[in-house]
Amino acid sequence: MLLCVFAGQNIINFMLKDKNGIIFGVANKRSIAWATAQALHEAGANLAFTYQGERLKENVESLTSAAMPGSLLLSCDVTKQEEVDETFREVGEKFGRLDFLIHSIAFAPREALGGEYLDTTREAFLTALEISAYSLPQLARAAAPLMTEGGSIVSMSYYGAEKVVAGYNVMGVAKAALEASTRYLAKDLGPRNIRINAISAGPIQTLSARGVADFSTMLKHHAERAPLGRNVEAREVGNTAVFLCSSMSSGITGEVIYVDCGYNIMGI
Numbered sequence: 001m002l003l004c005v006f007a008g009q010n011i012i013n014f015m016l017k018d019k020n021g022i023i024f025g026v027a028n029k030r031s032i033a034w035a036t037a038q039a040l041h042e043a044g045a046n047l048a049f050t051y052q053g054e055r056l057k058e059n060v061e062s063l064t065s066a067a068m069p070g071s072l073l074l075s076c077d078v079t080k081q082e083e084v085d086e087t088f089r090e091v092g093e094k095f096g097r098l099d100f101l102i103h104s105i106a107f108a109p110r111e112a113l114g115g116e117y118l119d120t121t122r123e124a125f126l127t128a129l130e131i132s133a134y135s136l137p138q139l140a141r142a143a144a145p146l147m148t149e150g151g152s153i154v155s156m157s158y159y160g161a162e163k164v165v166a167g168y169n170v171m172g173v174a175k176a177a178l179e180a181s182t183r184y185l186a187k188d189l190g191p192r193n194i195r196i197n198a199i200s201a202g203p204i205q206t207l208s209a210r211g212v213a214d215f216s217t218m219l220k221h222h223a224e225r226a227p228l229g230r231n232v233e234a235r236e237v238g239n240t241a242v243f244l245c246s247s248m249s250s251g252i253t254g255e256v257i258y259v260d261c262g263y264n265i266m267g268i
């Protein structure tokens, strides 16, 4: 569907024309959020970006200034409620109406992403769950009042939410909470015509991924076992996000959509 050609242009160019969205989680050019932003931009959307602290401001500025000049850039650490409130106040001021939100953020202390899950400290558990899972209802609550004509919220999950992936540990537990939150939020937001779905992406080499012990083995294993015989590309995740933010997916909410070259369907 996304590859259909209309009057010489990819149909993706029209899918989000005049839609306003906010993207959480661009750290650098390898971020899934950046590939997603490029797909959303090509689909015609107006975008706002958040970055976590001044450290990442320069990265986001240099990426957007060339490709999407004039984008709204806001500092937002989800552990600081006042920054979340200010972000949505500014988005409301600039856009008036919000149509979609991309949640592409996660964090766990490096020492919790290796060894045994049994050894996860209280502090690591709470940090991982707060940033990677609680932030979804937190951001959805702030975004919903601006989604006056309905909306779409998309987050990023991983297979470690449902099956044991060695080393993924507390992040697997956080992703399980993220996926369950997606279903509960879909129930709450459905009456306002706000849909919410998670994309379960196959492994992709990014900054966060480097924190997971033995990530290169994970990449190799996925490519060998996936029906498509390769790893997924960030842009393929982005294209799926365009679909989920567009009216083409108007009947889909509360779902986890796999974009993993088919890895999850395999038994023996």
Ligand code: NAP
Pocket: 024, 025, 026, 027, 028, 030, 031, 032, 033, 051, 052, 056, 076, 077, 078, 079, 103, 104, 105, 106, 107, 131, 156, 157, 158, 200, 201, 202, 203, 204, 205, 206, 207, 208, 209
């Ligand atoms: P990434 O580029 O490192 O993106 C992660 C983002 O989360 C960064 O921008 C990071 O900012 C942000 N973040 C961390 N703590 C935050 C906080 N307190 N407030 C606001 N933002 C915060 O890595 P990625 O792989 O693209 O990850 C994006 C999403 O995809 C994550 O949810 C991840 O779990 C998910 N995912 C990734 C893979 C994969 O294999 N890469 C597979 C499936 C799902 P800082 O850099 O400042 O920490």
